[in-house]
Amino acid sequence: MDQQTKAALKQDKFVDTTTHGLEWASAHRQSLLRTGGIVLAVILILAGGGLLYASRADKAAVAFGAAMQTYETPLARPGEPVPPGVTTFASSAERAKAANAQFLDIANHHGMTPQGENALYFAGLTYADAGQNQQAEDTLKKVSGSWSSNISALGKFALAQLYRNTGRDPQAIDLYNQLSAKPTTTVPYGVTRLQLADLYEQEGKKDEAKKVYADLADKDAKGPAGMIAKQKLNPAPAVPRLGMAP
16 A cells, blocks of 8 residues: 555545544534533632632631730739720730630631631630630530641640649540640640649659659650650759858
8 A cells, every 4th residue: 555545544534533523522512511511610619719718718817816916915004004095904814705706706707717727726725714614625625626636636735724724634634645645746745745744743643743754754855845854853953042051
């Protein structure tokens, strides 16, 4: 078969394939248009959803910044005049309640954003600061169930402190052990072990505390938590004051 005949056959095959393709497209025109419309709609929805999420995240970030500013507002000193235009609070409980309302609003309206999850955590902290322990416990339990391991760890750590403050040491110990088993960036292993040892010391369980310190000093020998543990195990002798008899 010569070259010219091969070229002619390729051309005929191309024309035949193209013709059949056009005929199929014509016969399925409505289906193609409908499918193309669906794909386009999905793309637009995803793009719109991304823009909406970004907008909400921006609003949440601004609101979160304002709430943190409230939470960090200095307390007024008794008898000290407050300059005009300066916001202040008479007590930490009053300040906590004001910040709590802002954090809750963010969590309720922007709960799916990182700022919304952080806001829920701070809502739990401010409930505790305001002396509303039951609300603090309920909120921190929600935070502890977060899909984010870092946020969840913060919730458990704060919840453990709340348990300690309300006389529920066994529950605090359980949470410290949970956190130690699965350390995170926000709540490292050493931090939870130091808290556990401190709890044992407060309970008068010195032997238990020493075991925790010894384990930590071994596992984190050069880390900050390990150094603190070593100091706890081998406290420096007290230096006598000048002018005093030894």
